[in-house]
Each structure stands twice: as C-alpha cells, then as structure tokens.
Amino acid sequence: MEKNTKIYIAGHRGMVGSAVWRALEHKGYTNLIGRTSKELDLKDQVAVVAFLEKEKPVAIIDAAARVGGILANNDFPYQFLMENMQIQNNLIDSALKAGIEKFVFLGSSCIYPKFAPQPLKEEYLLTDSLEPTNEWYAIAKITGVKLCQAIRKQFNKDYVSLMPTNLYGHYDNFDLQTSHVLPAMIRKFHEAKENNHADVVLWGSGTPMREFLFVDDMAEAVVYALENELPEYLYNVGSGKDITIKELAETIQKVTGHQGTIVWDASKPDGTPRKLMDVSKMKEIGWQYSTELNEGIAQTYAWYLENIGSFKEVKM
Ligand SMILES: NC(=O)c1ccc[n+]([C@@H]2O[C@H](COP(=O)([O-])OP(=O)(O)OC[C@H]3O[C@@H](n4cnc5c(N)ncnc54)[C@H](OP(=O)(O)O)[C@@H]3O)[C@@H](O)[C@H]2O)c1
Numbered sequence: 001m002e003k004n005t006k007i008y009i010a011g012h013r014g015m016v017g018s019a020v021w022r023a024l025e026h027k028g029y030t031n032l033i034g035r036t037s038k039e040l041d042l043k044d045q046v047a048v049v050a051f052l053e054k055e056k057p058v059a060i061i062d063a064a065a066r067v068g069g070i071l072a073n074n075d076f077p078y079q080f081l082m083e084n085m086q087i088q089n090n091l092i093d094s095a096l097k098a099g100i101e102k103f104v105f106l107g108s109s110c111i112y113p114k115f116a117p118q119p120l121k122e123e124y125l126l127t128d129s130l131e132p133t134n135e136w137y138a139i140a141k142i143t144g145v146k147l148c149q150a151i152r153k154q155f156n157k158d159y160v161s162l163m164p165t166n167l168y169g170h171y172d173n174f175d176l177q178t179s180h181v182l183p184a185m186i187r188k189f190h191e192a193k194e195n196n197h198a199d200v201v202l203w204g205s206g207t208p209m210r211e212f213l214f215v216d217d218m219a220e221a222v223v224y225a226l227e228n229e230l231p232e233y234l235y236n237v238g239s240g241k242d243i244t245i246k247e248l249a250e251t252i253q254k255v256t257g258h259q260g261t262i263v264w265d266a267s268k269p270d271g272t273p274r275k276l277m278d279v280s281k282m283k284e285i286g287w288q289y290s291t292e293l294n295e296g297i298a299q300t301y302a303w304y305l306e307n308i309g310s311f312k313e314v315k316m
Contacts, residue, residue: 001059001227006031008057010042010091011064015171016106016164019219020061027223033057037064043083048090052098059102060095061222062088062144069178070133077136084140092147096155103159104225105148107141109236109277110134111163119278122163122234131272149233160230162221165238165277169215169296170303182212185249186301189256197260200253203268206246211238211276214296217289224287231285238277239289248293255297 007024011017012034024032033055040051042064066083073080088105095103112120113128125145130138148159172183179187185202192198221237243251249262282288291299 003028004031005029005059006033006055006057007059007061007226008033008052008055009061009063010034010087011062014063014065014067015169015173015215016167016218016222017061017063018171019169019215020063020222023216023219023223024226042087042090045086045090045094049094049097052094052100056098057100059104059226060091060100061104061106061226062091063106063222064091065106067137069180072178073134073137080134080136081140084137085143088140088144088147092144092151092159095159096151096157101157102226103148103151103157104222105144105159105161106222107145107161107163108137109163109165109238109275110138111141111145114272118274119240119276120236121278122232122236122281125234145234152233158229159233160225161234162225163234163236163277164218164221165211165213165236165275167213167215167218169300172215172300172304174304181210181245182248182252182297183300183304185252186256186297186304189249189252189258190301190304192260193256193258197258199261199263200249200258201263201265202245202249203265204245204270205266206244206249206264208245208270208272209242209274209276210245210248211240211242212248212293212296213238213289214291214293214299217291217296220290221282221287228285232281235282235285236277236279237282237287238279239293240277240279240283242274242276243293251294252297252301255294255301 009017114131116124145161151159168182173179174183174187192200
C-alpha cells in the first residue's frame with residue numbers, strides 16, 4: 001500500500017482508533033482522515049454517504065462503536081443494539097456502494113457463545129447462545145462480521161473482521177464506574193500508594209483467568225490487515241496467553257510501586273472463570289503480539305501519570 005493512500009479511521013479519537021492512527025503515522029502514512037462524532041454522526045446514513053462520496057478513501061478502519069460495560073449494556077440494550085448496527089451498517093453499505101475495496105471491521109470476543117470451549121476459536125461463532133448481559137452489543141457485532149463476510153463472498157472485496165481480546169493502553173478509560181479491570185486496578189493501586197500505601201480492595205477471589213493485549217499491538221494487527229490480503233473473513237487478535245486476576249494485580253502493584261496489602265473481597269462475583277482467544281490463525285498468516293504484559297502496563301502507567309486529571313481532554 002502506497003504511503004499516500006487515503007485511509008479513513010472511523011473512531012479515530014477512541015482508544016483503538018487513536019492507536020491505529022499513531023501506528024499508521026509511525027509507518028509513514030500521510031493521508032489519514034478522521035471525524036469526531038460531532039463532525040460526522042455515523043448513525044446518520046445521509047451524512048455518511050455524502051462524506052464517503054466526497055472524501056473517497058481507499059480503505060476504511062471501523063473502530064467506531066458505542067461501547068460500555070455490563071451496567072451500560074443492561075441499562076441501554078436498545079442503544080447498544082441499534083446504534084452499533086446503524087454505525088456499522090452505514091459505514092459498510094456506503095463503503096460498498098462507493099466502491100471502497102478495503103474495509104477492516106473491529107468487533108469483540110463477546111461475539112462467541114457464553115459456554116464455548118476455551119481457547120475461543122473463530123469457528124465457534126454462532127454455535128450456541130451468547131452471554132445475556134452483552135448480547136445486544138454482541139448481536140450487532142455479529143451482523144457486522146456477517147456483512148463483511150457476505151461482501152467478500154458476493155462482491156469479492158477485501159472486507160475483513162478482527163476480534164480483539166481485552167485491550168489496554170494509552171487513552172484507556174480510568175473512570176472507576178465504567179472502566180475495565182486493568183485500568184481500574186492501575187488507578188486503585190496508584191491512589192492507594194499516594195494514600196500512604198493503603199490497602200487495595202479488589203473484587204472476587206482473584207482466580208479467574210483473563211487475556212490482555214496492549215492496544216499498540218492491536219493497532220499493529222490492524223495495519224497488518226490493511227497491508228495484506230488476509231485469506232479468511234474473521235481473525236481473533238490477542239496474545240494467546242492468559243493470567244489470573246491475582247497475578248495481574250501483583251504485576252500492577254509492582255509497576256505502580258504500591259507496598260500495601262491486597263484484600264480480596266470474596267463476597268463479590270468472579271465472573272467467567274476463563275476467557276482466552278485462540279490466536280493461531282493470525283499466527284499462521286504471519287502476525288503475533290510483541291508487547292509483554294509488564295512492559296505494556298509500565299507504558300500505560302506512565303501515560304496515566306502524564307495525563308492524570310485530564311483523561312477526557314487528552315483525546316486527539
Ligand atoms: N477497548 C477494548 O478493550 C476493546 C476490546 C475488544 C474490542 N474492542 C473494539 O474496538 C472498537 C473501538 O473500541 P474503543 O475501546 O477504542 O472505544 P472508544 O475508546 O469508546 O472509542 C469509540 C469511538 O467511536 C466513536 N463513535 C461512537 N459513536 C459514534 C457515532 N455515532 N459517530 C461517530 N463516531 C462515533 C467515538 O467518537 P468520538 O470520540 O468522536 O465521540 C470514539 O472515537 C470497538 O468496536 C470495540 O468493540 C475494544
């Protein structure tokens with residue numbers, strides 16, 4: 001791909017979109033375009049059609065979505081299903097009609113059935129029922145995967161879907177009400193350290209196992225999908241390694257320099273015992289992660305310290 005290829009990154013201010021933007025800039029791409037949701041509401045079909053007709057990008061990365069945790073999914077099921085379908089339908093359909101050859105769609109591991117065997121393989125898609133708490137989001141994402149697959153099949157265009165594992169890194173969400181486990185722990189350990197190394201209370205037993213990927217590695221996978229024609233329609237992206245929540249806490253404790261005690265509140269739920277992606281398909285075609293967890297956490301903590309107090313404002 002030429003370095004002046006026009007590439008539109010939908011959701012370029014989000015955690016994933018901004019990492020993709022940085023990665024492409026770093027590789028020398030000079031013709032990147034992005035719009036905030038205020039400038040271009042991707043739910044607005046007329047506006048999306050007009051934007052793509054005017055800008056005519058050669059490739060699109062879809063990192064725009066309405067995202068959120070269990071609470072938000074539970075409280076706003078209609079918005080999670082409808083807005084995500086609107087965003088992706090508008091982008092995918094307008095891209096097809098505008099003759100755009102390359103489209104990278106980003107989903108999430110929640111597309112796989114709740115009780116699918118571990119590690120999760122791509123072929124487990126639609127083999128059983130979903131986790132009810134986020135099925136609204138998952139069903140929208142599954143339709144995105146299927147639309148891109150249908151375009152490959154019917155129109156022979158290079159539309160591909162990547163399903164990331166749990167991501168963390170720069171521009172993460174550190175709001176304790178809505179954040180994921182890893183950034184929440186970084187904040188808790190940091191604040192406890194500042195508070196004379198007070199105890200850190202964490203939910204559950206610490207035994208569940210989870211996989212994490214540094215968002216800059218995810219961005220590298222997106223660039224790989226952009227620069228190469230991938231033979232399949234769907235790929236998992238992760239490290240392929242999981243650790244216990246207890247090990248995660250100990251790693252973050254070490255990185256932040258907290259010297260107090262970790263207290264496990266066993267009265268709180270543990271969640272799914274294990275969630276790990278099978279990433280052998282990406283490996284087979286030549287991509288794998290490069291940032292180990294302690295290194296990625298150290299980089300994320302450094303970013304947290306630099307941006308403390310201004311997380312909302314620091315987005316690009
Ligand atoms: N973070 C993770 O751990 C993780 C894990 C697996 C998969 N993913 C996937 O990666 C993708 C991106 O996630 P993220 O973590 O980067 O989310 P994020 O930080 O919340 O960013 C989402 C982006 O979507 C844009 N957006 C939302 N609604 C829009 C609308 N109506 N019109 C235009 N833009 C809109 C937002 O734009 P504005 O900022 O301009 O409002 C924002 O830039 C999602 O598909 C998600 O499922 C993320």
